Amino acid sequence: MDQNLQIFNSLSRKKEDFKPINPPFVGMYLCGPTVYGDAHLGHARPAIMFDVLFRYLRHLGYKVRYVRNITDVGHLENDLDEGEDKIAKKAKLEQIEPMEVVQYYTDNYHRDMKSLNVLSPSIEPSASGHIIEQIKMIEAIIQHGMAYEVEGSVYFDVLAYDAKYKGQERYGILSGRIIEDLLNTTRELDGQEEKRNTLDFALWKKAKPEHIMRWPSPWGDGFPGWHIECSAMSGKYLGEKFDIHGGGMDLLFPHHEGEIAQSRAANGVNPAKYWMHCNMITLDGKKMGKSLGNAISLEQFFKGDHPILEQAYTPMTIRFFILQAHYRSTVDFSNEALIAAEKGFNRLMSAYEILNKIEAGTESTINLHPWIQNAYDAINDDFNTAILISYLFEACSWIHGLNEKRLSLNPTDLDTFKKYMMVFTEDILGLKNEKSANSSEEGLMDLILNLRMKVRANKDFATSDEIRDRLLELGYAIKDGKEGTGWGRI
RNA sequence: GGUAGCGUGGCCGAGCGGCUAGGCAAGGCUCUGCAAAAGCCUCUACUCCGGUUCGAAUCCGGACGCUACCUCCA
Numbered sequence: 001m002d003q004n005l006q007i008f009n010s011l012s013r014k015k016e017d018f019k020p021i022n023p024p025f026v027g028m029y030l031c032g033p034t035v036y037g038d039a040h041l042g043h044a045r046p047a048i049m050f051d052v053l054f055r056y057l058r059h060l061g062y063k064v065r066y067v068r069n070i071t072d073v074g075h076l077e078n079d080l081d082e083g084e085d086k087i088a089k090k091a092k093l094e095q096i097e098p099m100e101v102v103q104y105y106t107d108n109y110h111r112d113m114k115s116l117n118v119l120s121p122s123i124e125p126s127a128s129g130h131i132i133e134q135i136k137m138i139e140a141i142i143q144h145g146m147a148y149e150v151e152g153s154v155y156f157d158v159l160a161y162d163a164k165y166k167g168q169e170r171y172g173i174l175s176g177r178i179i180e181d182l183l184n185t186t187r188e189l190d191g192q193e194e195k196r197n198t199l200d201f202a203l204w205k206k207a208k209p210e211h212i213m214r215w216p217s218p219w220g221d222g223f224p225g226w227h228i229e230c231s232a233m234s235g236k237y238l239g240e241k242f243d244i245h246g247g248g249m250d251l252l253f254p255h256h257e258g259e260i261a262q263s264r265a266a267n268g269v270n271p272a273k274y275w276m277h278c279n280m281i282t283l284d285g286k287k288m289g290k291s292l293g294n295a296i297s298l299e300q301f302f303k304g305d306h307p308i309l310e311q312a313y314t315p316m317t318i319r320f321f322i323l324q325a326h327y328r329s330t331v332d333f334s335n336e337a338l339i340a341a342e343k344g345f346n347r348l349m350s351a352y353e354i355l356n357k358i359e360a361g362t363e364s365t366i367n368l369h370p371w372i373q374n375a376y377d378a379i380n381d382d383f384n385t386a387i388l389i390s391y392l393f394e395a396c397s398w399i400h401g402l403n404e405k406r407l408s409l410n411p412t413d414l415d416t417f418k419k420y421m422m423v424f425t426e427d428i429l430g431l432k433n434e435k436s437a438n439s440s441e442e443g444l445m446d447l448i449l450n451l452r453m454k455v456r457a458n459k460d461f462a463t464s465d466e467i468r469d470r471l472l473e474l475g476y477a478i479k480d481g482k483e484g485t486g487w488g489r490i
Numbered sequence: 491g492g493u494a495g496c497g498u499g500g501c502c503g504a505g506c507g508g509c510u511a512g513g514c515a516a517g518g519c520u521c522u523g524c525a526a527a528a529g530c531c532u533c534u535a536c537u538c539c540g541g542u543u544c545g546a547a548u549c550c551g552g553a554c555g556c557u558a559c560c561u562c563c564a
Contacts, residue, residue, distance in 0.1 A: 456523080
């Protein structure tokens with residue numbers, strides 16, 4: 001916990017020292033997915049970024065409660081009165097129960113996150129399970145005069161809110177938006193006559209008779225608005241004021257701005273001390289997004305099943321690829337970039353494996369301490385995983401040096417080196433070797449390679465090359481080396 | 491139009507005033523029966539134009555180009 005962690009706070013647009021509100025406890029909340037479609041590359045980024053955050057805070061000794069929600073109600077297709085719940089729409093399309101859609105895509109999301117070695121959050125609440133909390137919160141906002149009911153729907157009164165907090169934290173504090181500008185530039189949308197102001201947003205929407213997802217409320221049957229779920233659930237599990245709230249940059253406005261306004265209106269406080277936003281993953285320089293139709297699902301990446309993909313990419317390649325860029329930068333997807341990431345990652349993992357076989361020497365020719373501190377400094381500097389990875393590659397070349405006896409470490413230092421390689425690679429970055437060979441395969445290959453070695457000793461290169469070529473056809477690459485012959489699946 | 495931000499070597503990507511990451515590709519070398527693999531070495535870039543400074547990719551001003559948000563979005 002004695003590391004000097006700095007986090008870029010979207011609220012102040014500056015890096016700030018991380019000081020938890022209630023050490024050693026840390027509460028963090030990440031806006032999870034709306035489960036109406038397959039998880040795509042864009043979902044992976046915040047999940048991985050918060051995973052590293054979660055892992056690191058735990059590594060530092062904090063007691064972390066990590067809440068990541070599942071949004072399974074309430075997202076309007078648009079802000080029109082005809083607006084229809086996303087889940088309901090999908091359900092109608094596929095002729096199934098809305099909760100069936102939710103279950104299916106939630107399972108998919110979990111499966112993909114698990115492949116990416118993303119740890120489960122401490123609590124994963126769903127919006128549909130917290131309707132009562134949301135209603136209570138809306139009632140509080142109405143009571144404080146910052147929301148109003150019209151025809152069974154409830155809207156947040158942005159101007160009333162702004163008037164109340166003028167001079168302190170106006171509406172727009174997070175996104176830098178200015179009410180007057182918004183009033184001038186907000187597009188004219190139809191069907192907004194219920195609202196007092198175009199900026200107002202729905203807290204509760206009346207459900208039409210044909211609407212299938214609906215809950216009873218003091219204002220009649222309906223469903224919650226988009227932003228209220230996160231406010232209600234974060235408040236319930238993390239308290240009115242917690243440490244870190246995050247999500248994709250596209251949620252900064254209006255979603256997170258709305259959350260701040262709702263929480264302040266209901267209980268007077270900005271819910272989070274630090275707001276973190278990760279940038280977009282782009283495809284040909286354009287944001288990858290479901291609604292833009294250019295999203296490639298994680299499953300498609302893992303299987304190579306998409307016209308744009310030249311090959312399949314393993315989950316760890318995806319994770320490594322994302323970690324190689326800083327979370328606040330956009331990262332542009334391309335086959336070339338992913339293939340580069342794949343090769344780099346394999347090199348890292350093969351060195352990591354060799355490390356286990358290194359034997360200690362009598363003295364140390366590597367000074368580990370600056371390296372360890374540099375690596376910590378990198379992660380402390382607003383999670384600069386790219387820099388941290390560069391130190392891992394420095395370590396790679398040491399490992400090769402140790403392996404070839406050009407370098408040496410005494411027993412204590414070797415243990416330290418191994419320990420920190422594990423800390424940085426596995427514990428913090430969550431990278432792991434995914435080479436999977438079952439034991440019978442292992443045995444068979446040992447047998448074949450031993451036979452080939454004998455043949456080679458007799459200079460029967462025709463046979464040895466035949467073995468090599470036939471194995472290649474079967475998808476196994478032979479790697480002759482000084483220390484014997486290794487192999488790998490292609 | 492408003493609000494954030496970006497423009498770095500063949501490609502991807504760090505960088506927050508001097509020490510000028512890292513990965514991939516490329517070239518060379520080592521190893522090797524050959525090949526592959528692997529390892530080692532090499533490769534000095536910051537869109538443009540001004541300014542501040544002893545010194546700028548890094549700060550300031552301007553131009554051009556690009557992106558995100560302002561509608562659902564990770």
